[in-house]
Amino acid sequence: MHISxxxxxxxxxxxxxxxxxxxxxxxxxxxxxxxxxxxxVLTAVFFIASLIKFPLGVASIHFILNxxxxxxxxxxxxxxxxxxxxxxxxxxxxxxxxxxxxxxxxLGGGALVAYLVWQQRHYFNFAKRExxxxxLAGAVGxxxxxxxxxxxxxxxxxAFNVIATTVLVAHIPIMIIEAxxxxxxxxxxxxxxxxxxxxxxRS
Amino acid sequence: MALxxxxxxxxxxxxxxxxxxxxxVALGLLIFSIALLKTIPAAIVAIIxxxxxxxxxxxxxxxxxxxxxxxxxxxxxxxxxxPFTYPGEASFSLLGLPFAWEGLRxxxxxxxxxxxxxxxxxxxxxxxxxxxxMMAMQKMKFPKTIIQMLLFTYxxxxxxxxxxxxxxxxxxxxxxxxxxxxxxxxxxxxxxxTLLVRSFERTERxxxxxLAKGYQGELHSMVTFESNTNDYxxxxxxxxIAFSLVAGDYSGxxxxxxxxxx
Numbered sequence: 001m002h003i004s005x006x007x008x009x010x011x012x013x014x015x016x017x018x019x020x021x022x023x024x025x026x027x028x029x030x031x032x033x034x035x036x037x038x039x040x041v042l043t044a045v046f047f048i049a050s051l052i053k054f055p056l057g058v059a060s061i062h063f064i065l066n067x068x069x070x071x072x073x074x075x076x077x078x079x080x081x082x083x084x085x086x087x088x089x090x091x092x093x094x095x096x097x098x099x100x101x102x103x104x105x106x107l108g109g110g111a112l113v114a115y116l117v118w119q120q121r122h123y124f125n126f127a128k129r130e131x132x133x134x135x136l137a138g139a140v141g142x143x144x145x146x147x148x149x150x151x152x153x154x155x156x157x158x159a160f161n162v163i164a165t166t167v168l169v170a171h172i173p174i175m176i177i178e179a180x181x182x183x184x185x186x187x188x189x190x191x192x193x194x195x196x197x198x199x200x201x202r203s
Numbered sequence: 204m205a206l207x208x209x210x211x212x213x214x215x216x217x218x219x220x221x222x223x224x225x226x227x228v229a230l231g232l233l234i235f236s237i238a239l240l241k242t243i244p245a246a247i248v249a250i251i252x253x254x255x256x257x258x259x260x261x262x263x264x265x266x267x268x269x270x271x272x273x274x275x276x277x278x279x280x281x282x283x284x285x286p287f288t289y290p291g292e293a294s295f296s297l298l299g300l301p302f303a304w305e306g307l308r309x310x311x312x313x314x315x316x317x318x319x320x321x322x323x324x325x326x327x328x329x330x331x332x333x334x335x336x337m338m339a340m341q342k343m344k345f346p347k348t349i350i351q352m353l354l355f356t357y358x359x360x361x362x363x364x365x366x367x368x369x370x371x372x373x374x375x376x377x378x379x380x381x382x383x384x385x386x387x388x389x390x391x392x393x394x395x396x397t398l399l400v401r402s403f404e405r406t407e408r409x410x411x412x413x414l415a416k417g418y419q420g421e422l423h424s425m426v427t428f429e430s431n432t433n434d435y436x437x438x439x440x441x442x443x444i445a446f447s448l449v450a451g452d453y454s455g456x457x458x459x460x461x462x463x464x465x
Contacts, residue, residue, distance in 0.1 A: 004277055006316030010239060028348070033420045034410055036348060040355030041406040042399070047356065048363040049395050054388070055381050065395070072399060083349070083356055090328050091208045092273045093321035098238040159309055162288035180385065184392025185399070193400045 005096030016101030067141025134186025146171030
């Protein structure tokens, strides 16, 4: 879920811009030539994949997939998501230009946290490991984003408290759906092309 | 789905002829100033200017409307939720829920501001070819790596959109109907996984092709820019508008007028 233009106050979205640039700079360190097309192509895939509609009763939702981005791209997930957000703002007018920083920290930060959770799998060894940790990554990515979104809304003023809480609660079913999807996808990748999973160690 | 924002970039207009670098900076400043506005009358003036600029750009009406549909779907719920959830005194009750004028006022302000900014975004990126816009950004000192990645991502988005449509068709042909159940989620999980695997293999081929063509980490473009006085005159107009919007808004001049309205 993105935040749109005109809602957040200047200090918040200004600081978010600074934060985004800082995190992007750190996570892009030592990025070599070969990674440029790789990150771009995978960003395009996630951009497109987020257009898939999953029916939810009478309505439908779009997937966020930031946990999965973290699982596949590792540290580079942050810039990938930021680029996705920039393109969404330019192409769709969805989200917004002034809030690119806020949206990046929200979704990109979620991807990074998901990646950290995903990396913990090395301490365990059991059959469905990739599914469980993929699902955890998906869930963590979603709930982190939801929390940042709620927080950003609350900094804007009391008027948004109810909306912020609603948003947070709405993320719970989304979290479950994202978790299952990410887990299934991680397992699939393990079987078909394990080197795509970040932190993959050849045993 | 109209993903190519620059489909009508060839349409001739004063905006189209504007040096993209100057256009980017001037209209970017205008967007920034609109984001700062705090009163509805100022926002209304802002959106009038945004519409005027859009009309000058001669972009087709249906193209803009299609693009706006995504934004509106997101913004309309605000109108419905804000007035009822605004903390403080409610003016009256509507359908058993407390209705606050302040909430409606805030929602209206957000709506008008967001719409103005989106319309300006269309004016900026709809009036130049995407790679020209990106080269303009690179000339304004955006990091080259980021610009490269934006260009690649934009280009491959269309490739994968086609691929996704193909895969979706083949799923439907095999009797797939999306439902709210775990089975659908599993299928979507495999669907995304397949897209990822195919794209990953594609990047290896793309990178090798680029290396074969002499890629060494930098994109060389034949896009050149040259500006003339006209460009700076247009920029000056826009900057004056941006400045007066913020000045009028913050000096209280517009606010005093607003108080008198209700």
